Amino acid sequence: MTTAARALAFALPALCLTLAACGSEPAQSGNDAESFAARIGAGEATPVATPAPAATATPQIAEPLPGAAPGPFARGTLTDPASRTCGAPLMGPFIGKLADQATRAEIARLLGRTDNLRFVAYGSGGFVNPDPTNPRLSIMLDAQNIIRDARCG
Secondary structure, X not given: OOHHHHHHHHHHHHHHHHHHHHOOOOOOOOOOHHHHHHHHOOOOOOOOOOOOOOOXXXXXXXXXXXXXXXXXXXXXXXXXXHHHHOOHHHHHHHOOOEOXXXXXXXXXXXXXXXXXXXXXXXXXXXXOOOOOOOOOEEEEEOOOOEEEEEEEO
């Protein structure tokens, strides 16, 4: 068998298959929603158990340290007993009261001084860094002029 006959023997079946495929209908691409859903298994959703909520515990707040006002501890504020240097723990009864002239006079009388005492209005530009070693008492006011916090610094 010559080289040309061998080449024809290999090429003839491939040519026949190619010609036979020309007249056939192409396979559907499956690019519609139903085909996509079938491919990803959307119709076969398995039920998932709903997770049970975890048990929660009621938070416990420790008793205030001796010499501190009640409430969550914050360094340099009235809940810090080390802030006695400025008198912040004495301000507990004034929290939530209107900072009118009578209340301000009562605070000054209780402290026994007016130096190193300031009332910081809501939205004022200054920043008060709580520092229990600072002798200045800063009374923090909200937008309605209500006393919300007392801190050294």
